[in-house]
Amino acid sequence: MRADAQRNRDRIVEVARAFFRAKGFDAVSMDEVAKGAEVGAGTLYRHFPTKESLYDAVLEAWAEKVNEAVDRALSPDASAREQLLTWLTDYAAMLTEHKGAAARITAALGDPGSPFAAKCTTYLNANQRVIDALDSALRPGVEAMQISRLVGGMAAVADNSELPADAVASMLEIVADGLLAP
Amino acid sequence: MRADAQRNRDRIVEVARAFFRAKGFDAVSMDEVAKGAEVGAGTLYRHFPTKESLYDAVLEAWAEKVNEAVDRALSPDASAREQLLTWLTDYAAMLTEHKGAAARITAALGDPGSPFAAKCTTYLNANQRVIDALDSALRPGVEAMQISRLVGGMAAVADNSELPADAVASMLEIVADGLLAP
DNA sequence: ACCTGAACACCGTTCAAGT
DNA sequence: ACCTGAACACCGTTCAAGT
Numbered sequence: 001m002r003a004d005a006q007r008n009r010d011r012i013v014e015v016a017r018a019f020f021r022a023k024g025f026d027a028v029s030m031d032e033v034a035k036g037a038e039v040g041a042g043t044l045y046r047h048f049p050t051k052e053s054l055y056d057a058v059l060e061a062w063a064e065k066v067n068e069a070v071d072r073a074l075s076p077d078a079s080a081r082e083q084l085l086t087w088l089t090d091y092a093a094m095l096t097e098h099k100g101a102a103a104r105i106t107a108a109l110g111d112p113g114s115p116f117a118a119k120c121t122t123y124l125n126a127n128q129r130v131i132d133a134l135d136s137a138l139r140p141g142v143e144a145m146q147i148s149r150l151v152g153g154m155a156a157v158a159d160n161s162e163l164p165a166d167a168v169a170s171m172l173e174i175v176a177d178g179l180l181a182p
Numbered sequence: 183m184r185a186d187a188q189r190n191r192d193r194i195v196e197v198a199r200a201f202f203r204a205k206g207f208d209a210v211s212m213d214e215v216a217k218g219a220e221v222g223a224g225t226l227y228r229h230f231p232t233k234e235s236l237y238d239a240v241l242e243a244w245a246e247k248v249n250e251a252v253d254r255a256l257s258p259d260a261s262a263r264e265q266l267l268t269w270l271t272d273y274a275a276m277l278t279e280h281k282g283a284a285a286r287i288t289a290a291l292g293d294p295g296s297p298f299a300a301k302c303t304t305y306l307n308a309n310q311r312v313i314d315a316l317d318s319a320l321r322p323g324v325e326a327m328q329i330s331r332l333v334g335g336m337a338a339v340a341d342n343s344e345l346p347a348d349a350v351a352s353m354l355e356i357v358a359d360g361l362l363a364p
Numbered sequence: 365a366c367c368t369g370a371a372c373a374c375c376g377t378t379c380a381a382g383t
Numbered sequence: 384a385c386c387t388g389a390a391c392a393c394c395g396t397t398c399a400a401g402t
Binding site (some may be wrong): 190223228 | 387
Binding site (some may be wrong): 153161169 | 285288289291293310324328331332333336339343345352355358359360361
């Protein structure tokens with residue numbers, strides 16, 4: 001990739017991240033990203049063929065934090081319920097960090113053709129790690145996909161309705177208790 | 183209301199219902215509704231000031247089925263868990279019946295200014311009836327708003343990802359167990 | 365190779381003009 | 384009162400023309 005193209009790409013992602021963070025996916029237009037990055041619309045689309053693929057690039061670095069969150073949650077000093085709840089809370093918080101991300105990523109969970117497919121795999125693997133670690137403390141037969149959808153769904157609701165943290169927490173407790181072995 | 187205006191209104195809702203049912207909220211344009219109902223765009227907007235308010239009118243009759251579903255679910259022959267699960271399943275099925283409805287109604291749950299505000303009240307009351315009926319079988323302190331958001335969130339996920347019924351059912355079982363008293 | 369920006373197609377909504 | 388339909392504002396995306 002030519003040096004100027006690389007510079008353009010970097011500037012686009014940087015500008016897009018700031019806009020998406022401030023206003024959420026829907027409220028940001030591709031035009032203002034192009035203008036902000038001082039490139040033509042064609043250049044923007046040469047680097048990112050759709051608005052969603054641009055969003056995916058913006059969420060790149062942030063997705064790497066998922067595995068750290070799993071490590072943090074799986075502390076052997078805590079009860080299984082506490083570990084699970086810590087993870088679900090962190091997970092939901094990360095999903096809610098970017099307005100519009102939770103619903104989009106959760107909707108992409110079953111779709112390998114989505115721009116978010118790589119992100120989905122990361123999440124599913126993270127939830128699988130939690131399932132493996134907590135093992136017999138969990139309801140027999142729970143799948144990573146189920147946890148991903150349950151928490152993703154709650155994060156999407158929290159995002160849409162701009163719920164306060166404690167409203168989210170009380171719903172995640174219900175989900176966590178449902179996930180634990182009877 | 184003038185007779186021709188009433189006729190127009192009825193035709194608009196009828197046509198809109200067919201389109202929304204067939205294609206879902208996003209894939210239907212106000213223009214095609216106007217054309218289908220053989221009215222000008224201005225007439226459509228005179229009757230329904232926004233696309234969402236038109237959707238609300240389309241969902242009118244269907245919302246009345248909610249209370250019947252509660253009656254059906256609260257059969258005293260079944261265990262509390264079975265009653266709860268029947269209700270959650272019916273509730274989610276009704277929300278998923280119209281593509282795009284679940285996410286919109288769930289997002290409106292806290293917002294009295296939404297076109298769906300009346301529908302939200304219906305849902306919250308229905309969930310409150312279930313809470314009152316199952317009473318001590320439920321986790322102490324559960325609120326109608328929490329159940330509405332949990333099931334609404336799951337219905338929205340199911341809707342977005344076009345999940346098969348058994349995938350939804352397994353998630354609702356988790357939610358139900360979380361809602362029952364320990 | 366890569367860039368530019370005008371243009372396209374579409375959509376929710378409005379409004380001047382009609383009856 | 385109510386209706387019509389052209390027009391507006393906006394947006395994701397494309398493409399002919401440039402360097």
